[in-house]
Amino acid sequence: MENHPAVQMLETELGSDFLKADIRTPKRIIVSIKPGAILRSAEYLHKVAGFRFIIASALHTRNGFEIHYHFSRDQEGLILNLHVVLDAVEPRIESLSNMFSASNWIEREIHELFGIDFLNHPNQEKLISEGNWAEDVFPYRKKFKSATES
Amino acid sequence: MGRKVLIPIGPYHPLQEEPELFKLYCDGEIVRDVKWETGYNHRGIEKLSESKTYEQVFFLVERICGICSTSHPFAFANAVEEIAGIEPTNRAKYIRSIIGELERIHSHLLWLGLAGHFLGYNTVFMWAWKYREPILDLFEMITGNRNSYAMFRVGGVRRDIEESKISAIEKVLDEFRRKNDLLTGAVMDDPVIHARTKGVGVLTRQDIIDYCAVGPTARASGVATDVRKDDPYAAYPLVDWQVVTAEEGDVFAKTKVRLLEMNESVSIIRQCLKGLLKEKEGDIMVKVNEIPEGIGQGRAEAPRGEVFHFVVSDGSNSPARHKIRAPSYVNIATFKKSCIGQTISDATITLAAVDPCYCCTERLAVAYDFSTGEKIMNAKSLMDISVAKTAEIMKIQGKKHE
Amino acid sequence: MGFKSHCFKKSLWVFHFGGASCNNCDIEILDCLAPRHDLERFGILLVGSIRHADVLLVNGSINKRDRERLLELYNQAPKPILVVAIGACGCTGGIFAEGITFAGPVDKIIPVDAYVPGCPPKPEAIIAGIVKLVNKN
Numbered sequence: 093m094e095n096h097p098a099v100q101m102l103e104t105e106l107g108s109d110f111l112k113a114d115i116r117t118p119k120r121i122i123v124s125i126k127p128g129a130i131l132r133s134a135e136y137l138h139k140v141a142g143f144r145f146i147i148a149s150a151l152h153t154r155n156g157f158e159i160h161y162h163f164s165r166d167q168e169g170l171i172l173n174l175h176v177v178l179d180a181v182e183p184r185i186e187s188l189s190n191m192f193s194a195s196n197w198i199e200r201e202i203h204e205l206f207g208i209d210f211l212n213h214p215n216q217e218k219l220i221s222e223g224n225w226a227e228d229v230f231p232y233r234k235k236f237k238s239a240t241e242s
Numbered sequence: 243m244g245r246k247v248l249i250p251i252g253p254y255h256p257l258q259e260e261p262e263l264f265k266l267y268c269d270g271e272i273v274r275d276v277k278w279e280t281g282y283n284h285r286g287i288e289k290l291s292e293s294k295t296y297e298q299v300f301f302l303v304e305r306i307c308g309i310c311s312t313s314h315p316f317a318f319a320n321a322v323e324e325i326a327g328i329e330p331t332n333r334a335k336y337i338r339s340i341i342g343e344l345e346r347i348h349s350h351l352l353w354l355g356l357a358g359h360f361l362g363y364n365t366v367f368m369w370a371w372k373y374r375e376p377i378l379d380l381f382e383m384i385t386g387n388r389n390s391y392a393m394f395r396v397g398g399v400r401r402d403i404e405e406s407k408i409s410a411i412e413k414v415l416d417e418f419r420r421k422n423d424l425l426t427g428a429v430m431d432d433p434v435i436h437a438r439t440k441g442v443g444v445l446t447r448q449d450i451i452d453y454c455a456v457g458p459t460a461r462a463s464g465v466a467t468d469v470r471k472d473d474p475y476a477a478y479p480l481v482d483w484q485v486v487t488a489e490e491g492d493v494f495a496k497t498k499v500r501l502l503e504m505n506e507s508v509s510i511i512r513q514c515l516k517g518l519l520k521e522k523e524g525d526i527m528v529k530v531n532e533i534p535e536g537i538g539q540g541r542a543e544a545p546r547g548e549v550f551h552f553v554v555s556d557g558s559n560s561p562a563r564h565k566i567r568a569p570s571y572v573n574i575a576t577f578k579k580s581c582i583g584q585t586i587s588d589a590t591i592t593l594a595a596v597d598p599c600y601c602c603t604e605r606l607a608v609a610y611d612f613s614t615g616e617k618i619m620n621a622k623s624l625m626d627i628s629v630a631k632t633a634e635i636m637k638i639q640g641k642k643h644e
Numbered sequence: 645m646g647f648k649s650h651c652f653k654k655s656l657w658v659f660h661f662g663g664a665s666c667n668n669c670d671i672e673i674l675d676c677l678a679p680r681h682d683l684e685r686f687g688i689l690l691v692g693s694i695r696h697a698d699v700l701l702v703n704g705s706i707n708k709r710d711r712e713r714l715l716e717l718y719n720q721a722p723k724p725i726l727v728v729a730i731g732a733c734g735c736t737g738g739i740f741a742e743g744i745t746f747a748g749p750v751d752k753i754i755p756v757d758a759y760v761p762g763c764p765p766k767p768e769a770i771i772a773g774i775v776k777l778v779n780k781n
Contacts, residue, residue, distance in 0.1 A: 119473065120324070120539060144467075145454045147572075149552045149565035160552065162539070162567075169473030171539050194454035194572050220284045224708045224745040231744055284707055285664045285740045305739055308668025308764065352671065355678075371678035389668045389764055 096121060098141045098165070098172065105136055122160070122173040127185050130161070133174055134188050137163050143172065145194045150202045152234045156180035157208055161188075178208065187213035205232040246274055249586060264577075264593065271585045276577050295559045296322060296533060300394050303551075306566065308389050309352060312345045313544030314566065315394035317551040320475050320540030322396050325555050326533050332480070333524030334398035336514040339477035340411075341384070341393050342542070343507040343514075347418070348377045349545035350500040353594075354429070357497065360594045361438050366429065373421045376414050383407060398527035405522075408515050419508050426501045439493035443580040443592030446491055453576045457547020457569045459595075462499045463491035469543040481513040493595040533557070544569055648724050652698060652778065655687025656726075659697035661717060663750075664740065665704025668764035669731035673701060676767045683771065694721045699777075702756075703730040705737045707745040711753055718754045726777055729756045730770065732763040 099113045102123060109129035114122040125133055137143040143163040151158045161174040178185055187210035188195040199210045200219040207230040210216060225231060249266040267275040294302055303314040316338065323330070330338070351374040358366025378388045384403055385391035393399050403411075429435055445453075450460045460467050468485045470478040486502045488495035535557040542549045547569030554563040580592050662670045676683045677690060691697055694717050706714060718727075729750040732738035737749045750756055757780070760773035 116537075122537070144451070144456075146548070146550050147552075147565065147567035149563070151554065151563050162550065162552065164548075166467045166472045169469075171473075171541075173539075192452060192454060193575050193578070196575065197571065198567075224284055284709070284745055285705060285743050302739060305666040305668075305763075308666040308671060311666075311668070368679050371675065372680065375678075375680045388766060389671070390666075 096170070096172075098137065098143070099123060101141065102133060102136065106133060119168070119170050121170065122175050124175045124177075127176045127178055130174065130176060130188070131186050131191070134161065134163075135191060137172065137174075138192060141165070142167075145188075145192055146171070148195065148198050148202065150206050150208060150232070152206060152232060154236055157183040157206060159185065159202070159208070182209075183207070184209035184211055186211050187216075189214055204230070206230055207233065266581070266586065266589055268586055271587075273581050273584050273586060273589050276581045276589075278574070278577075293560075296396055296561070299561065299564070301392065303566070304390050304392065304394075307568065309349050310345065310544040310546065310549070310568075311390045312341050312393070313542050313549045314551070314568075316342055316476070316542035317540040317549040317566075318553070318564075319394050319396060320542060321538035321551040321553040322533060322540070322555075323538075324540060325536040325538035325553065326396070326530060328397050328528055328530060330398045330476075330528055331521075331524045331526065332477070333402075333518065333521045334526045334528075335477040335480070336517045336521065337399045337401075337403055337526065338394070339481070340403065340511050340514045340518075341391060341399075342476065343510045344377060344380060346507045346545045347504050348374050348381075350504050351377070353500060353545075354425075354497070357493075357591065357594055360590045361435070363434065366435075369425060369428075373418065373425065376418060380411055380414055383410065395527070396533070397530045398525070400526075402526050403518060405519065408518065412512065412515060415508050415511060419505065422501070422504055422508075429497065429501065435497075436494065438588075438591065439497060440490075442493045442588045443584065443595050444490070444492045445576055445580055449491075449576065449579050453579065454572050455547070455576050456572060457544070458496055458499045458503065459547065459573050459576065461485065461487045462495040464489045467548075469541045469548050473541055475540075475542065477514055477517065478510070480517065481510050483510050483513075493591055496595045533559075546570055547573060651724055652726065655689065656698045656774070656778070657689050657691045657696055658699045658701055659691055659694045659717075659721075660701045661703075661714060663702065663704030663710045663714070663733075664707040664745070665731070665733055669703035669734070672764045672767055672770065673703065673730065676770050681767045681771060683774075688774065697721060697725065699726045699728060699774075701728050701730055702750045702754075703734045705733040705740040705743070706747050706750060706753060707743075708747045709745070711747040714750075714753055726757045727754055728758045728760060728773060728777065730760045730773075731765055732761055735759045735761050738763060 095113070096115070099115070099121060103110045103113070106125060106129050109126040111124040111126065114124070116122065138145060143165050146162040146164050148162065149160045155177050157178040157180065159176050159178065163172045163174065164170065165172065176185065183206070185208065187199055189199055190212060196214070197219060199213055200216060202208050203210060203216055204219060246267045246269055249268055265277045266273050267277070299318065300315045303318050304311045306314050351370045355367040355370035355374070358364065358370065381391060382388050384407065385393055385401060393401060445455070445459070445463050447464050450463045450465045456467060464487055466485050466487045471485055483506050486499050486506060488499050533555050536555055538553045538555070540551045540553070549569060550567040552565040553561045556562040577593060581589050584592055660670070660673055675681065694700065700718065700721060702714065727750070729735050733740055734750050737746055740746055741749070747753070758773050758777045760770055762769050
């Protein structure tokens, strides 16, 4: 399948931080990048390529913590995911909230549910957990039977 | 600058049906800053969903929000069907679109009524809600319930719309169309509504792009985003309709967009009913054997904007991860732009103008854990939380002694 | 005539508390006041403060954060007060009963006088519940 121009641009822009592009259908693309390149990639997509930020989804898997940043280009009905894998013990990544405020809430939410730290977040306060569950409890984290053993 | 006065709206304020706390920081009459607190409506859908199968999840996502109770199953069905590579039959597609558009009509009428109520214009409230009743009767006739229709499933719909019902639906639509023209005329020409809504809570095109807002909120500012056109699903590519936009971006424009959208919805439903008459033989369900491993992303245009579902399947009977984004989640953030600089009296209608839906916003992700092969027990996780809370209290008390 | 029936013999004023609900019950409660059902003709009025209310309507599952607020509201209410749990979530917790933030159905937190089950209950069911409530006292 042909490469989408945005994917090619990302590839040239990021260089070695670009890991791989998974073009599932013409309307669904997943681009894996190194966590350090998230600011540059998101800035390119949002400011230059005209993508709209939908939401970010975090997952806890055996690889560690994964985040899919979903971007949409409405003119084509395209959803492009920026996919990063974070450290399993101390997950942290740059916050996007200084670029667009749409990511403000979701980063706080992920922080509460998974305990992922968003660096330079303008206001990483509690969003939903206040009174509902205690601090340092991350209800979405999974308990793996020790990834190394299995 | 004078001293700022804090005016809280909520969490249980007669103005809003749902619990949410807005803090307006005011300088005299003028709102200088707005902050919000959430968590009053967080139901932790994720933990209880751990034991839900794909079929059961439909009943759960339907109860994320009662008003847009078809949009969430719609998007979830789109996501799961993307994983499984299923294409529903045309008949199922038409039925899905009919339910989706009927819901849009009832939701927009509901919003219009509440907006009138927020303005202190209860006549609009009473009329809009009166016209809403026949639509709910239609729902009761088609699905058996006034809200929460339980119509969707992977690969199709649960119930058919029989031919005998079609003329009855058309009759109600004709009547509604006539009433909506009346209502549109009355609202659009009313000098009081003009005075209260024109130039209030303006969001420019750039604001919409910056805040990534969706739905009628975006369309009222000239951004023609509509998932039904952009990323077509169900029967929307099969029928002829227009995306309604306005340029002004104020509350009046948002009202106008919603009023005109209802007419589009009526036209879509009529075409779908014709389609149903043509597709007499079609099944309403495709047989689904199993959901393979994979990632699915489904979208649907709810009355308030784009609903987005992200489903990760590990090949088992339940999703391994399921993330939901409701439109209000991004639309509420625009308050920061639209409220500041307004007077307090305009703040309420500005807050209402995006049709915020707190139960959607706070539903939060629905997560499932089957990847490890062991279920995290509810009682145990509750126990863990309890233990952690005790630890926290001890920590606080420890501080007091210092 | 007892004290309680003396208190409730005239028009009932209602305060509505929506917990962590899906909104359906909230809308159906409002619908009772809309033209088709028009509960206001019986003097039933939705009021903005619990201190003016004779009836406390509670719907939705109650999460831990709501629980404190519900208790506070109940304590502020003028006694005697009638409490009505509306909808499957108000009565039992419904589909959300096993959620991590669930703090118990309404009757585990405050005493409840009437239950109106349904998901959501139709306005007719809510009216029937209120009629039973009025006749009970």
